[in-house]
Amino acid sequence: MRCPCHSGETYEACCSRYLQSIDGKRTAFPPTAEALMRSRFTAFALGDAAYLLATWHPETRPGALELDPDQQWFMLEILGTKDGGVFDTEGIVSFRAHYRSAANRKLRDALTETSSFVRQGRQWLYVAALEIS
Incomplete structure (x- = not known):
């Protein structure tokens, strides 16, 4: 099964390792x-x-x-990133x-958002959402 986050990877090779415990x-x-x-989108898609x-x-x-339960999340597009790499906080x-x-x-829609993230430890x-449209 392809990962719901549309990374192109299988679920097992992508978000599964973060969601499973x-x-x-x-x-x-x-x-x-x-x-x-991506993993948070997958959690929305799977209801986690x-x-x-x-x-x-x-x-x-x-x-x-x-x-x-009426919202079925089926595709994620990453529009851009700023920082947020392995050495950033x-x-x-x-x-x-x-x-x-x-x-x-047949009823479909999309949410466009710019969100902020922080890294604490690993x-x-x-x-929060900085902008939503």
Whole structure:
């Protein structure tokens, strides 16, 4: 199965290693802000709210997260990045996330967002949306 983040890799070779855990502890962390964004999109596509909360910065993380079961996320486009590399502590990722209605698969839309990320130790965290359209 191809990874939902549209990296071109299989799910097993891409985001699976970040989302899957052993005894509730993740065994791998995305090495860049873009890789975290891709894994977060995959978590939205798979309905993994726990991963989304775990990768959200504690200062901006909501107390709970309910995903809309009618939104089926099916394609991610990375539009650009600024910093966010393996040696950076901050990064910005611009992306377009496409979704469709589960009830009516012909209804499609997209969310375009520019988001900020920070790295704490070896873990990148989503901070906030800087711009949404």
